[in-house]
Amino acid sequence: MPEGHTLHRLAQLHQHRYAGAAVEVTSPQGRFARAAAQIDGRVLARAEAHGKHLFHVYGPDAVVHVHLGLYGTFTEAPRPVTEPVGQVRMRMAGQTHWTDLRGPNTCELLTDAEVEALRNRLGPDPLRADAEPDRAFARLSRSRQPVAVLLLDQSVLAGVGNVYRAEVLFRHGVDPLLPGRQVSAELWQRLWADLVLLMREGVRVGRIDTVRPEHTPEATGRPPRQDRHGGEVYVYRRTGQPCLVCGTPVATRELAARNLYWCPTCQPAHRG
Incomplete structure (x- = not known):
């Protein structure tokens, strides 16, 4: 299972490539389709990590929570976007790059309150400035x-x-x-x-x-x-x-x- 530094690297990468602009979000596999439709075309405000959890914040009460687990992976590539290969749970496409998420333990859309409750269950993260x-x-x-x-x-x-x-x-x-x-x-x-x-x-x-x-x-x-x-x-x-x-x-x-x-x-x- 990836350790915390991997999720923080992903958060930095996604912040750099997608934050501040509208993002196309789909679920070629279908398991995340309903949630993807709610955020498709919205601006990604920021990407951040806490421990082994990744959060894509699209605005009030719209946060994608990803936990990779043992088998989850993100693959990144520059545009143009190609046809999905394998079971792609979530696809993000920005202005210059796109990324596919496969095999995560968790990929879900949460409200701000749900994110806060999740983070309250976690201990401090040595990589976060707000760690205690x-x-x-x-x-x-x-x-x-x-x-x-x-x-x-x-x-x-x-x-x-x-x-x-x-x-x-x-x-x-x-x-x-x-x-x-x-x-x-x-x-x-x-x-x-x-x-x-x-x-x-x-x-x-x-x-x-x-x-x-x-x-x-x-x-x-x-x-x-x-x-x-x-x-x-x-x-x-x-x-x-x-x-x-x-x-x-x-x-x-x-x-x-x-x-x-x-x-x-x-x-x-x-x-x-």
Whole structure:
């Protein structure tokens, strides 16, 4: 599932290409046809993201909400518009470009009140200027659940997925099983600041890179990472490979139905 930086990149792209002008909106597949007809030809006021949710705001009480889920994708192309290929849930056509949305978990038209209710269920997003990290810490610091579980809870923290979760805990030497209520305010501030830094870079370059300069392939002479997700990382999907810092084999286990990756040496088990 795409992590938050991907949705913010899409919001920036759609803001640049479509906002401020009338947009043709259709549903070649038909599943979004009634809603598409209500906004077809209207001006897109803005595109924005909150966590893993994308919002196209067409005006009062007309907001398209998209959650890509595991299989959703946007494809973009310059005009002229071509015939639909496959199951296109929503097509947007602007003055210079057009985009097709396929396979999303959610594509729906919401009122402003419904958008507000949805956003109120989400935790703060490290990529939003209006984020309140103290809200996330208040939830986290009351919980007995492992910090690794809480970081993926979108009602605690919005936009962080399995990659950023694994990597930020490694970068700060945190045992993934440390109970949330034992995360200090100082540690939380460091985790939050690092997520802001890493995720902003993800928006800028379009991939997740978490390795510090001294551990890059260029600095160490090791081969670049070969993975369909791209990016240089410390532990994510590196099971059994040597830790880039200490050489210990990277460990993995299932936690709350998700794969967890960590270095047993750099992230020693919590005692207490």
